[in-house]
Amino acid sequence: MNKYGSTHKKRSRAAEDKMTFRERLAALSNIPAFFRMVWQTNRSLTIGNGVLRISQSAMPLSLLYVGKLIIDEVVLISKDHAHHSTQFLWQLVALEFGLAILSDALSRAITLIDSLLGDLVANHTSVKIMEHAASLDLDQFEDSEFYDKLERARQQTIGRTILLSQIFSQVQDLITMGFLAAGLIVFNPWLILLLLVAVIPAFLNESHFNHLHYRLTWGQTSDRRELDYIRYLGASDETAKEVKVFDLSDFLVQRFRVISDKFYSDKKNLESRHAIWGTLFALLGSAGYYAAYVIIILQTVTGVLSIGSLAFLAGSFRQLRTTFQGILIRFSSVTQGAMYLKDLFDFFEIQPQMRSPQHPRPFPHPIRQGFSFENVGFKYHNSDKWAIRHLNFTLHAGEKLALVGENGAGKTTLVKLLARLYDPVEGRILLDGVDLREYDLSELRTQVGVIFQDYQRYQMTVSQNIAVGNITHSHDHNLIQDAARQSLAEPLIEKMPLGYEQMLGRRFNQGIDLSGGEWQKIALARAYMKDAQLLILDEPTSALDARAEYNVFLRFADLTRDKTAVLISHRFSTVRMANRILVLEKGQLAEIGSHEELLKRRGKYAELFELQAAGYK
């Protein structure tokens, strides 16, 4: 398996077509792991479920056998009414009544436990998916195959409640069959052979179609994601504005129709073939049943079997066949579910590449030298182009460095490398002379605060929106208030009807939406939530008006006097406040120096600066 866990796609479609029956059965090997997951979720409910289902499995045979005894007793009494007491008969009837009530009660209890356990398993799986996704690397999220895998894993949580009860029912029916088969063997073992001949072809047929279903759904994963995305674009508060002004509705509906129609026709085709073949094999099953019935009737007529035994055997055979058919039909969905389980477990197997070393170096407090880039190169895994290359410079401790460059020059990439969201592909980054990879990752994350240009607008309260900067202190109201004061967001918050408890965004009740600049002020406060030694502002001020941005950075410079800071801005009025400015051009360092030095050089910086200044003239 590669880094993204993509073994599936590597397997060619032709090879998939030839997937053997054994391979299909092999999917069932995921079931023990699933049981382990259920077991871990809630032991007592799992045990309870097992006990109830085993008891329920014995019910059909017991009811049939008591039924046989009743008929035989009735026949006996009717032949010799005078000398035969009816006491035993009524005892048997009472027993059958008791068994019938018990069976109903067991069914109810099983349904209840299934649904409770199903919900718990679905929640447990969702939590595990979220936890695991959070542990993965950022570049794993930028891979579409990874997304398909994540999507299939997510679907598990919805379908798993059903799978759980199906697997349990399957096991229960298998035990029921064991009981019924034992009864048949005692009376006439040949009937079992007849039963197998009648149902095995149907079994193979079901498993074949089950595989076709899985392959169809598997092949649709990526289209299904697109379908979900279009559905979201077409009906969401966030997109409504653009959908209206660009009149996108027809375009979206059309695209939705094309994909969903294809889904429908593929499904119709497969389901129809499944129905036709299924009916033919069911006919074969009925023929087997009636052949067995004829044999039993003949044996009864010739006096080999009693009438009670006739009823018992015919009933057992019918019940066996129904149970077996139930198993077959369920077999489809169980093996299908088991194949999907493989996707879930595959997802859990994807391991992050970026980990903390076993024996991390202590993080320097305070940072003494700073961050040194040594011939650093980086390209995104889905691109052949170097986003950054041959980068050599030192960000000195306590320095304020501004990054300048045209769109796509590599500024954000540089910042992501500093925050160790990615590791360099070439070269290394040293912090106080030690490779960044040798420090503990979570310590590094605590010591480096970053606010990105595409920061999240959480549909949560103002307070929570600020607290995400240091979520372990989400209840420290003073800290949140200080952060808001420092980012100049406080006057804005004071004007809100519910202040810090104001819900933001339109998704939830009483939520209010903010302007782009207002959102930025709130997001900026996150930077002040923790006492990080390196603070990075990646253009989170682009929506602020020029005066507001100037004030924010003045404040920023003041508040980060003893800290190291990196800021990215396209406004030169802001950039010139930094101690030094690093100009990036196509991923490479073009110039570095103070505002005055760079102007004197009359290079790229001077060119960009004059271009902007000319715009204001």
Ligand SMILES: Nc1ncnc2c1ncn2[C@@H]1O[C@H](COP(=O)(O)OP(=O)(O)OP(=O)(O)O)[C@@H](O)[C@H]1O
């Ligand atoms: N996730 C990604 N996957 C692939 N390529 C990417 C990714 N992010 C950025 N790139 C590419 O890397 C290069 C550098 O991008 P980066 O975002 O660092 O530029 P930037 O200087 O911050 O640009 P801007 O001023 O527009 O924010 C660009 O060519 C961009 O297309």
